Amino acid sequence: MRLAALLSATAIAFALPAVAVSAQEVDRVAINRIIDQGFNHSEVMDTAAYLTDRIGGRMTNSPQMRQAEAWTAQRFRDWGLSNVRADPFEFGRGWSVVRSSARMTAPRTLDLRAIPIAWTPGTNGVVSGEVVVAPMTTAADFAKWRGKLSGKVVLVTRPTAGSEPTEAPFRRLTEEDLRDLDTYNMPNHAAPSTNPLRELEFARQMDAFLQEEGAVAWVRMSARDGGLLHGNGSGYRMDDQRRTPGMELAAEDYRRLARLALTEDAKPTLELMSEVRFHEEDVNAYNILADIPGTDRSGEYVMAGAHLDSWAASDGAVDNAAGSAVVMEAARILKAMGVRPKRTIRFALWSGEEQGLWGSLAYVDKYVATRAALGDAQLDALPNNRTWRQRWPIQPRDGYGDLVAYFNLDNGSGKIRGINAEGNVAAAPIFQEWLEPFHAMGATTVSMRTSGSTDHVYMQTVGVPGFQFIQDPLDYGARLHHTSIDSYDHMRAEDLRQAAVIMAAFLLQAANSDEPLPRMPTPTQPRPTDPFPY
Amino acid sequence: MRLAALLSATAIAFALPAVAVSAQEVDRVAINRIIDQGFNHSEVMDTAAYLTDRIGGRMTNSPQMRQAEAWTAQRFRDWGLSNVRADPFEFGRGWSVVRSSARMTAPRTLDLRAIPIAWTPGTNGVVSGEVVVAPMTTAADFAKWRGKLSGKVVLVTRPTAGSEPTEAPFRRLTEEDLRDLDTYNMPNHAAPSTNPLRELEFARQMDAFLQEEGAVAWVRMSARDGGLLHGNGSGYRMDDQRRTPGMELAAEDYRRLARLALTEDAKPTLELMSEVRFHEEDVNAYNILADIPGTDRSGEYVMAGAHLDSWAASDGAVDNAAGSAVVMEAARILKAMGVRPKRTIRFALWSGEEQGLWGSLAYVDKYVATRAALGDAQLDALPNNRTWRQRWPIQPRDGYGDLVAYFNLDNGSGKIRGINAEGNVAAAPIFQEWLEPFHAMGATTVSMRTSGSTDHVYMQTVGVPGFQFIQDPLDYGARLHHTSIDSYDHMRAEDLRQAAVIMAAFLLQAANSDEPLPRMPTPTQPRPTDPFPY
Incomplete structure (x- = not known):
C-alpha cells in the first residue's frame, strides 16, 4: 500500500528546499562539536570491542550479560553521566x-x-x-x-x-532503495487474533x-x-x-x-x-539507564536505546553491540561537550530484547503506560508481552507525557541513512530539518513507514513517539543476524562513528527544541476492520 | 591482449551459420541416445553422493582416497568397461x-x-x-x-x-561473460625463472x-x-x-x-x-583408468579426465567429485548405449591433483612424452613437476601420437557453457560444430583462451591436444573451492547431467571422426622473449 505521495510530508520536504520549518532550531555550532568528538575522538569501536571480543555473546541473564551490565554502567559513570542504574524486571533463568x-x-x-x-x-x-x-x-x-x-x-x-545466493551479501541502500522505503503503513492497534x-x-x-x-x-x-x-x-x-x-x-x-x-x-x-x-540465582534481568539531566524542571526527557543482550552463537556484534556502542558513544560525546540540555537525555541499554522486547516493554509498563487486565486469571498470569496488545484501555502512568521522543538503533552496523517517522506526519518535516546537516554523510531520508521487531515498538503501542533509524543493511540480513560469525570483524568503524554523531545530534535537537516533538493521539481500541473476522 | 578478432576461427563460426565444416560428422542420432541415457537414466548424482556423503574428503593416499579408488574402479567394472586398472606413481605418504x-x-x-x-x-x-x-x-x-x-x-x-562481499556468490555466465572469455593468450613454453x-x-x-x-x-x-x-x-x-x-x-x-x-x-x-x-604403507598414488576399446587397431585413443582426490575440509564435492562423477557418467552412458567407437575411449580419475597435478603428469610422463634430464644431480632428484618445464627437449614416448584428444572437467558443478580451444585454431571450428546440438542447453562458446591449474596442463606442455570445458562458475570460487562447505548440497544435479551428456558426445565425436583432432606442433625450447632477463 503506497499512499506515500498523498500522505507523506516527507515527500514534499524531499522534493523542495526545506523551507516549511524554520531553520534556527538546528544548532549547527553544536553539531560541529559533535562531529569533532564523534570523528576525531571516537571511542565507539573501543566500546564495541569490549562488548564483543572481551565479553562476547550476551544472553539475557547469562554471566556474560551480567558482566556487560556492570561494565556498561561503569562506563556511563566514568563518562560522568547521572543516575546510572540497573533497572530490574522479571525475566527467568x-x-x-x-x-x-x-x-x-x-x-x-x-x-x-x-x-x-x-x-x-x-x-x-x-x-x-x-x-x-x-x-x-x-x-x-x-x-x-x-x-x-x-x-x-x-x-x-x-x-x-x-542455497544459491544470487544476491550480493553486503550492500548499501541506493537512492532508489531509499525512495522505496517511504511507504505509509496503516496504523494497526488491533489485537492479534492468535491465542x-x-x-x-x-x-x-x-x-x-x-x-x-x-x-x-x-x-x-x-x-x-x-x-x-x-x-x-x-x-x-x-x-x-x-x-x-x-x-x-x-x-x-x-x-x-x-x-x-x-x-x-x-x-x-x-x-x-x-x-x-x-x-537461577537472580531471575531479574536489568536495563541499564543513565541520564544527562535537563536544566528545566518540566520532567520531560528524550531517550536513546539499543539492546545489550544477544544470542550466543558468536559475540553479538552487529546485533547489537553496534547499536549499544552507538548509544553509549552518543552519551560520551554529549557529556564530553558538557552539554546542559533543556530536557533530560536518557540512555537505555535494554535486556531481554531477543526473547520478545522484554526490557523496553518493562520500561514502558513501569514508567510510561500500562494496560488494563483482561480479567481472565489464566491470561492475566501470562508474561506481559503475550497479552499486551489485547488489553484495553491504555492506562497512562504519571510520566506518560514526559517521554518526548525515543530513538532506537538495532539494524546492524550500517551507517544511518535516515529515520522512519513511523506514520507521524507532524514529526516528519522536523526530522527532515534535523537531518539536513548530515545529507553529505549519506543520511537524507525520512520515511513514513512503520518499522518493527525492536525496542521502539512498545513505545508506539502506547502513543509515545518512538523511532527507529534507517541504516545501510550491509551483510546483516544475509549472513550476520544471530549467526556464528556475528563478531567484531563485521562491524564497520566509519559507519558506527557516523551513527553516533547523528544519534547525538538528534538527541540534542529533541532535548532543546522549543516544543516537544509532536505525538500521535493516544491509541484507543480500534473499530474492527472486518465485520466477519473468520 | 585481445587478438581474438584476428586469430580466432571461433569468432567467425560464432557470427555466421556453421557452414565452414561439413555437418555430416555430427551423429545426431547417437546424441539423441546420449541425451536419453544422460537425462532419463542418469546416475551422475548417485555417483556424486557416494563419493561425497559416503566416502567424504579424499586426500591423496588417505584411507578415504583408497576407498574411492577401489569403489570407482568397481563401478567402471560393473558398467562393463575394459582394462580397468589402478595405475601407480610415486607420491608420498x-x-x-x-x-x-x-x-x-x-x-x-x-x-x-x-x-x-x-x-x-x-x-x-x-x-x-x-x-x-x-x-x-x-x-x-x-x-x-x-x-x-x-x-x-x-x-x-x-x-x-x-570482508565486504559485494558480489553475488552464485552466478552463471552471461552472454557478455562468454564473449569476454574468448581471449587469445600467447603460447608460453618458456621455463619459469623460479628456482x-x-x-x-x-x-x-x-x-x-x-x-x-x-x-x-x-x-x-x-x-x-x-x-x-x-x-x-x-x-x-x-x-x-x-x-x-x-x-x-x-x-x-x-x-x-x-x-x-x-x-x-x-x-x-x-x-x-x-x-x-x-x-606410509604404500607411498604410491593411483590413477584409475578404464577403457571402451576402439574397433580399429591404430592404437589411437581419446580421453576424459577429472581428479578424484580432494582436500579434507569437507567432502570434496564441487572440487572434484562433480567432475569425477561426470567422467564416470559419460563412461556409463556410452557403455550403456553399447557404442563401438573407432578409436578407444579412455576415462581417467587422477590422484595427487591438489598437490600439483601429480597424477596427470605421471600419466603423460609414462605414456605420452618425457623430457630430458637437466644433468644436475640435485635438480634431477626433485619431483618431476618441479623441473618439468625447464627440461628440454621433449622426448616422445611410443604412444605420443596415439592420444588424439583429452577433455578435462574441474571447475565445479556448473553446467558446460563451451570449451577452451587452448589456442588451437584448427580445433576451434570443429568444436563449434560439435557444440551446435547443445546450444539450447546453454553450451555455445568456443574460446581461444588457454586455461590452467588442472590436469590438461601437462598434456598441453608436450603438444597433446588437452582441453578444459567452460563451466558456469556458480559459487565455486566465492565459497566452495577447497572449503569446509564443499559438500553434496552445493552440487547442482541438472548441471552435472548436462555436463555428462556433452562430455559423452564430445568423446564419441572425437573417437569416431575421420581425422584425429588437429594438434599443435610439438613444443621446442622457445627463443628467449626478452634479451635482458633480469
Whole structure:
C-alpha cells in the first residue's frame, strides 16, 4: 500500500528546499562539536570491542550479560553521566554454554559444526545414538513417530535444498532503495487474533514428546547455509523448562546425515556433547539507564536505546553491540561537550530484547503506560508481552507525557541513512530539518513507514513517539543476524562513528527544541476492520 | 591482449551459420541416445553422493582416497568397461584427520572453528599455550620472533580486515561473460625463472624454526571469511616432513585472538587438539583408468579426465567429485548405449591433483612424452613437476601420437557453457560444430583462451591436444573451492547431467571422426622473449 505521495510530508520536504520549518532550531555550532568528538575522538569501536571480543555473546541473564551490565554502567559513570542504574524486571533463568561438540561416528567419522540450542539442558557427557529424521512442526506430527525414537538422536527439521545466493551479501541502500522505503503503513492497534496461551506451546510439547519417547537428543538444521549456526531457543521462564538436549547443526552437516539416513547400508550415528549452565540465582534481568539531566524542571526527557543482550552463537556484534556502542558513544560525546540540555537525555541499554522486547516493554509498563487486565486469571498470569496488545484501555502512568521522543538503533552496523517517522506526519518535516546537516554523510531520508521487531515498538503501542533509524543493511540480513560469525570483524568503524554523531545530534535537537516533538493521539481500541473476522 | 578478432576461427563460426565444416560428422542420432541415457537414466548424482556423503574428503593416499579408488574402479567394472586398472606413481605418504578441536581458554572460554593443516603432525592430546601473533612470510621474518615463541601457540598470519562481499556468490555466465572469455593468450613454453629448489622451502623452514624455538603449535588464519576453513598444506613426501602441529582457524576466530593479544589485560590462551594419522604403507598414488576399446587397431585413443582426490575440509564435492562423477557418467552412458567407437575411449580419475597435478603428469610422463634430464644431480632428484618445464627437449614416448584428444572437467558443478580451444585454431571450428546440438542447453562458446591449474596442463606442455570445458562458475570460487562447505548440497544435479551428456558426445565425436583432432606442433625450447632477463 503506497499512499506515500498523498500522505507523506516527507515527500514534499524531499522534493523542495526545506523551507516549511524554520531553520534556527538546528544548532549547527553544536553539531560541529559533535562531529569533532564523534570523528576525531571516537571511542565507539573501543566500546564495541569490549562488548564483543572481551565479553562476547550476551544472553539475557547469562554471566556474560551480567558482566556487560556492570561494565556498561561503569562506563556511563566514568563518562560522568547521572543516575546510572540497573533497572530490574522479571525475566527467568540465564543459560550459558561451556563447551559442545558433535561428531558423526558412522558410516564414517567426521567432526560436525554444532551448537547447543538455547535453554536446552546439556547432555551430561557424551551421548550417542542412531539418527532418525522425524520432521515435526505441529503436535499432529507426533503420531507418526511414536514408538520410533527411543535411544535415538532425532533430526526434527525437514531438510531443504542447498542455497544459491544470487544476491550480493553486503550492500548499501541506493537512492532508489531509499525512495522505496517511504511507504505509509496503516496504523494497526488491533489485537492479534492468535491465542496467547498457544504461543511457544509447540516447543514445550515437542520437548515433552521427546522425553516420553526416550529420545537421546534432538537436532535441528541451521536456517542458513554455509556452515553458519544460530542456536536461538526458548525455555527461560522458571515455569517453562526443557528436558531434552537440543543442538543445531550446520545445514550441510544436517543434510548429509539426512541423506545417509535414507540409505540401507550406511545409517548414520551421532555423538553429541553439550555442557551448559543454568543461572537461577537472580531471575531479574536489568536495563541499564543513565541520564544527562535537563536544566528545566518540566520532567520531560528524550531517550536513546539499543539492546545489550544477544544470542550466543558468536559475540553479538552487529546485533547489537553496534547499536549499544552507538548509544553509549552518543552519551560520551554529549557529556564530553558538557552539554546542559533543556530536557533530560536518557540512555537505555535494554535486556531481554531477543526473547520478545522484554526490557523496553518493562520500561514502558513501569514508567510510561500500562494496560488494563483482561480479567481472565489464566491470561492475566501470562508474561506481559503475550497479552499486551489485547488489553484495553491504555492506562497512562504519571510520566506518560514526559517521554518526548525515543530513538532506537538495532539494524546492524550500517551507517544511518535516515529515520522512519513511523506514520507521524507532524514529526516528519522536523526530522527532515534535523537531518539536513548530515545529507553529505549519506543520511537524507525520512520515511513514513512503520518499522518493527525492536525496542521502539512498545513505545508506539502506547502513543509515545518512538523511532527507529534507517541504516545501510550491509551483510546483516544475509549472513550476520544471530549467526556464528556475528563478531567484531563485521562491524564497520566509519559507519558506527557516523551513527553516533547523528544519534547525538538528534538527541540534542529533541532535548532543546522549543516544543516537544509532536505525538500521535493516544491509541484507543480500534473499530474492527472486518465485520466477519473468520 | 585481445587478438581474438584476428586469430580466432571461433569468432567467425560464432557470427555466421556453421557452414565452414561439413555437418555430416555430427551423429545426431547417437546424441539423441546420449541425451536419453544422460537425462532419463542418469546416475551422475548417485555417483556424486557416494563419493561425497559416503566416502567424504579424499586426500591423496588417505584411507578415504583408497576407498574411492577401489569403489570407482568397481563401478567402471560393473558398467562393463575394459582394462580397468589402478595405475601407480610415486607420491608420498597419506594423511587423515581423526578429530580435532580448538578452544580459547582466556580471557574467556569459547569453542573455536578449526581444522588441522594437512600433513602436519597431531598434538598428541590437548596442548595449550599463550597466543603470540608472529606474522611470517619469509625466513627473514624469523629474527624478529627468535626467543619469543617457546611454549607458545604461534599465529603466523598477518590479520587482515573483514570482508565486504559485494558480489553475488552464485552466478552463471552471461552472454557478455562468454564473449569476454574468448581471449587469445600467447603460447608460453618458456621455463619459469623460479628456482625449483626454493619451492615450498618456506613451509619447511618455518616448521624447523618453530621446532627450534619450542613452539607448541602454529595457527594460520583462513583465507576466507564467514567461518569457512580449508586446511590445505604440504609435507607429504617422505623426505619433506613437518614436525610442528598446525591448525587453521576461522578468520573471525583468528582475528579475535589477534585483537585480544594486543590488549594488556586480556591476553588469550588456546587449547588445541588434533588427532591425525599418517599412512606410509604404500607411498604410491593411483590413477584409475578404464577403457571402451576402439574397433580399429591404430592404437589411437581419446580421453576424459577429472581428479578424484580432494582436500579434507569437507567432502570434496564441487572440487572434484562433480567432475569425477561426470567422467564416470559419460563412461556409463556410452557403455550403456553399447557404442563401438573407432578409436578407444579412455576415462581417467587422477590422484595427487591438489598437490600439483601429480597424477596427470605421471600419466603423460609414462605414456605420452618425457623430457630430458637437466644433468644436475640435485635438480634431477626433485619431483618431476618441479623441473618439468625447464627440461628440454621433449622426448616422445611410443604412444605420443596415439592420444588424439583429452577433455578435462574441474571447475565445479556448473553446467558446460563451451570449451577452451587452448589456442588451437584448427580445433576451434570443429568444436563449434560439435557444440551446435547443445546450444539450447546453454553450451555455445568456443574460446581461444588457454586455461590452467588442472590436469590438461601437462598434456598441453608436450603438444597433446588437452582441453578444459567452460563451466558456469556458480559459487565455486566465492565459497566452495577447497572449503569446509564443499559438500553434496552445493552440487547442482541438472548441471552435472548436462555436463555428462556433452562430455559423452564430445568423446564419441572425437573417437569416431575421420581425422584425429588437429594438434599443435610439438613444443621446442622457445627463443628467449626478452634479451635482458633480469
